[in-house]
Amino acid sequence: MTDAQDRAARERELEQLEEQLAQMRASGADTADLEARVQALREAVWRHPSPWQVVQAARHPQRPKLGDYLTRIFTDVVELHGDRLFGDDPAVFAGLARLDGEPVVVVGHHKGKDTRENVYRRWGMPNPEGYRKAARLFRLADKLGLPVVALVDTPAAYPGVEAEERGQAEAIARSIFTLVQLRSPVVVAITGEGGSGGALAIGVGDRVLMMQYAIYSVIPPEGCAAILWRDAARKEEAASALKLTAQDLLELGVVDEVVPEPLGGAHRDPDRAAAALHEALTRHLGEVRALPPEERIRCRYDKYRRMGRFSLRPAHAAAPSDDPRSADVR
Amino acid sequence: MTDAQDRAARERELEQLEEQLAQMRASGADTADLEARVQALREAVWRHPSPWQVVQAARHPQRPKLGDYLTRIFTDVVELHGDRLFGDDPAVFAGLARLDGEPVVVVGHHKGKDTRENVYRRWGMPNPEGYRKAARLFRLADKLGLPVVALVDTPAAYPGVEAEERGQAEAIARSIFTLVQLRSPVVVAITGEGGSGGALAIGVGDRVLMMQYAIYSVIPPEGCAAILWRDAARKEEAASALKLTAQDLLELGVVDEVVPEPLGGAHRDPDRAAAALHEALTRHLGEVRALPPEERIRCRYDKYRRMGRFSLRPAHAAAPSDDPRSADVR
Amino acid sequence: MLNWLRRPKYESVERRDIPAGLWAKCPRCAQLVYRKELERNLKVCPKCGYHHRLSGPERLRLLVDEGTFQEWDADLASEDPLGFPEYADRYRQAVQRTGRPEAVLCGRGRIDGVPAAVAVLDFDFLGGSMGSVVGEKVARTFERAVDLRLPVVTCSASGGARMQEGVLSLMQLAKTVAAVGRLHAAGLPFVSVLCDPTTGGVTASFAMLGDVHVAEPGALIGFAGARVIEQTIRQKLPEGFQTAEFLLRCGLVDLIVPRAELKATVARLLHLMGAGEVVG
Amino acid sequence: MLNWLRRPKYESVERRDIPAGLWAKCPRCAQLVYRKELERNLKVCPKCGYHHRLSGPERLRLLVDEGTFQEWDADLASEDPLGFPEYADRYRQAVQRTGRPEAVLCGRGRIDGVPAAVAVLDFDFLGGSMGSVVGEKVARTFERAVDLRLPVVTCSASGGARMQEGVLSLMQLAKTVAAVGRLHAAGLPFVSVLCDPTTGGVTASFAMLGDVHVAEPGALIGFAGARVIEQTIRQKLPEGFQTAEFLLRCGLVDLIVPRAELKATVARLLHLMGAGEVVG
Numbered sequence A, B: 001m002t003d004a005q006d007r008a009a010r011e012r013e014l015e016q017l018e019e020q021l022a023q024m025r026a027s028g029a030d031t032a033d034l035e036a037r038v039q040a041l042r043e044a045v046w047r048h049p050s051p052w053q054v055v056q057a058a059r060h061p062q063r064p065k066l067g068d069y070l071t072r073i074f075t076d077v078v079e080l081h082g083d084r085l086f087g088d089d090p091a092v093f094a095g096l097a098r099l100d101g102e103p104v105v106v107v108g109h110h111k112g113k114d115t116r117e118n119v120y121r122r123w124g125m126p127n128p129e130g131y132r133k134a135a136r137l138f139r140l141a142d143k144l145g146l147p148v149v150a151l152v153d154t155p156a157a158y159p160g161v162e163a164e165e166r167g168q169a170e171a172i173a174r175s176i177f178t179l180v181q182l183r184s185p186v187v188v189a190i191t192g193e194g195g196s197g198g199a200l201a202i203g204v205g206d207r208v209l210m211m212q213y214a215i216y217s218v219i220p221p222e223g224c225a226a227i228l229w230r231d232a233a234r235k236e237e238a239a240s241a242l243k244l245t246a247q248d249l250l251e252l253g254v255v256d257e258v259v260p261e262p263l264g265g266a267h268r269d270p271d272r273a274a275a276a277l278h279e280a281l282t283r284h285l286g287e288v289r290a291l292p293p294e295e296r297i298r299c300r301y302d303k304y305r306r307m308g309r310f311s312l313r314p315a316h317a318a319a320p321s322d323d324p325r326s327a328d329v330r
Numbered sequence C, D: 001m002l003n004w005l006r007r008p009k010y011e012s013v014e015r016r017d018i019p020a021g022l023w024a025k026c027p028r029c030a031q032l033v034y035r036k037e038l039e040r041n042l043k044v045c046p047k048c049g050y051h052h053r054l055s056g057p058e059r060l061r062l063l064v065d066e067g068t069f070q071e072w073d074a075d076l077a078s079e080d081p082l083g084f085p086e087y088a089d090r091y092r093q094a095v096q097r098t099g100r101p102e103a104v105l106c107g108r109g110r111i112d113g114v115p116a117a118v119a120v121l122d123f124d125f126l127g128g129s130m131g132s133v134v135g136e137k138v139a140r141t142f143e144r145a146v147d148l149r150l151p152v153v154t155c156s157a158s159g160g161a162r163m164q165e166g167v168l169s170l171m172q173l174a175k176t177v178a179a180v181g182r183l184h185a186a187g188l189p190f191v192s193v194l195c196d197p198t199t200g201g202v203t204a205s206f207a208m209l210g211d212v213h214v215a216e217p218g219a220l221i222g223f224a225g226a227r228v229i230e231q232t233i234r235q236k237l238p239e240g241f242q243t244a245e246f247l248l249r250c251g252l253v254d255l256i257v258p259r260a261e262l263k264a265t266v267a268r269l270l271h272l273m274g275a276g277e278v279v280g
């Protein structure tokens, strides 16, 4: 039995035990023994989860969504609508709220809780209107001097004919352009799926946090496997190759902190997940808030300026440049 | 016979003579006598034209349009397309060009030369995309430090369902908002019809010039007559009441200079009309260019801030306020 | 505070919207409603939720905390700059009929305790049209707000620019937009409340430049008039065209708020935009 | 100047687009064209006007005055940051096959005499994909342009972000957009030339933020790939979808310029945006 098969078998066993446990609890039976077994197995399964396991956790239907965090972390939430140009995109939330009593602008991808809502919100895949609504709120934050909190959870920008017609690429580029130049503090949290440009469009900030079992990738593992091996079924290998887990991205310098989740995923204890996210948001926002705006913009520029890894071609490397950006900087 | 009837009779006579003159010229006959008669009659008819006569001149099918001025006044014209959001509006021209050798941004309403082109360009009535394209070019001028020249000639913003859906009012308001805050010099010329908000959207500048037989009105005379007297046929009275001629608007402080036209209208000698407009544009642009941007923005603010006439209500006028804006300022 | 503000006259509104007597007929659901009940319900039909139009003073009473309003520039009056036919008479009649000086009420006050500069357009006065005085008073409201570090709340209800002041009315679009620019540069919040109806030049100027756009349910909001559009496209307009709900779908309005919640919502928005801290 | 720049190798382009021998078959009109004639015609089909793809060096030769190009950062190379399957091999092969170091050529030169900073993406090199090196070189091009007060011209031809560098490639969108912001703040012109094909992450970053967007006729320009969209909407895409002409109608492109006029048009645009005065 391979590692992956072994892992899969244990995951199935865990699922079965969890179901059994739920039934026993419902019937009022004594569950102490079973609970201990479940906990032990859960720890075994999740101590070193495979990247594909994390992908599944990030996409888990019960995983807390924007709305779950809004109600637990923020108070006084008022959703604002519309891009003032064409429409209002239900796949993007944008509004005003309080974080620890202080007003902030909150923007995030809006997935649904059931099929009907998912259809309405396009599974959190924005159209250009969504990004333009977000950018409008970013500019409002800038005008009023309010911090921005962005919660990222999207499979991708919506791939549709009308999205292309109305400038999906322009909307994403413009939103990033707005964020990198914003005077306001910007703290981003990848809470679920960080799907490429569709995520980055609202995911550029002074600090980027990432939930423990969230993913962030330039392409979905399935798409990667289809391109690389012409076989979407090799998605597990692709998930490993893409380095899309929070720990990977922390090591690559793309995210600043990994926010811990309950073992096995935030859906097992949304309150605890939200509390951890809340603590991290508060702490990071406090830190970036302390900087003067010009300094903050400069630091944000440098942060993204440093991202990426490259080296000097050996043939030319005899005399390394004294430009600090010329070589690998991580 | 009333004044108006008398005037109409003389206009008809002038038209007939002009036609006769053209035929005689074509047949090679001696036209000296007839030319003198035509010239005398033309002077009589146009020495003190009625407002309605001016309305007709402003709407004359042969009146020079944006394209006629572009070719005569500017060089090196490059039209740019699109609002980068939704579409490209053929009712608005926007581009780069040279005025007296210096680069400028040129924006203007784009009417057609024949029915087919008029349909395509919606008779110069913009959709929101047109105003958003214009505003994009205004921001480009601001970035590059280029002056803006805006040529106004539109019956109105296009009154359509889709225009409303895509925020016609927002597009107009936003374009004005962009213009009042622009660091670049902005010189506007009303060359034909200045149709209310549809004209003002690109018609706010450091200087506003107006061709002698152009009109500028908050409502078309026909619409005014329909509202006021429930009789669109009383458009001539309405044209008088609305004070929509260049001379009226100069006296009201809305325009800064009246640009002379050939007797009877620019269409009688487009070259001469363009030369006069060119001279005025050059002169005014030179003047506003000399100011530092902050000063220019302040002056532009004050210019519009002063527009309008009002007084203190007699009951309260015993102690006039010392605020200079409290009373009529013209 | 002026007398007419403390004791607003409702006659004109009532004349238009409600038949005389104890009972009023709702223009939307055609049901008869007891007039006192309609008043108690903020002129919202208890049967169908139709939001009757409010006069400027009614709107002010709805929005601003009692006893906190200080009016600005009540003494500005039009001087009929074009000598426009019938304008002087109609203007005088509007003053007499409404007991108010012009189509806008401006001043400062508190909204659920939040100090704010307020401009309320009055549809009863020549259709809430914007001429020199309305433009001037609105612009001054924004300028004073900058001086006093106050947020601005406008409530629009207007047929557009005032025809009788010709192109001078049109210039009020530029004037008010320029004043909004000053508030924007000062980083102060602007909530634009769009009431029934907001059309033409008012929509195409300050009213569409709010940081947040709040509309009343069912309010007519648009640029071009329905009749002009019908003549242009030569077909019937779609159901619900130019309503607040239509504009929400088109991305032009942030929130639709029932009248009973308007004051609390505006106050909350002002707080959330950082306005609560300012002491007025 | 590097050797491969003076004597560009066309093989790879020719291998893909043109059958071996003296005659080439046009992929659009299927007619046979004499290869030398096609070369003389800037690889535009003389029968139907189809614009064959150009390699990076061909594009540079088309755009930049002979003998004026000074390359920047030719020595930057990917270091396979994820240890991604097959990447190291494919990268090495791309270097060998094209004789070029990466998927972008950056430097300064003159365009019809106008000094400019130039970045040309090379579709021959791993589909012009943007990884750490492309992002870094593009960002440096904008930064150096600010230092030297030069305008920037980019020519994009790219399948998007480079999958094999994972989310580091995605971060190049933010990096390049931030660098465009610096150029913007410096008031310097940016002409973005969109060549066939420009898709994905390159379109969604610097390429869509030009002051002026120039596209080649028929060029494919878009964000999402056609196959992904077809799978999503479950129907055929409209005729001409995501072509330059489609984007012009959608308001996303300023000008469509045939290849023969590209250089003169870009130079003219730079002049008109005030770039001519800068001495390089």
Ligand SMILES: [Zn+2]
Pocket (backbone or CB within 6 Å): C026, C027, C028, C029, C030, C031, C045, C046, C047, C048, C049, C050
């Ligand atoms: Zn009712």
Ligand SMILES: [Zn+2]
Pocket (backbone or CB within 6 Å): D026, D027, D028, D029, D030, D031, D045, D046, D047, D048, D049, D050
């Ligand atoms: Zn061909």
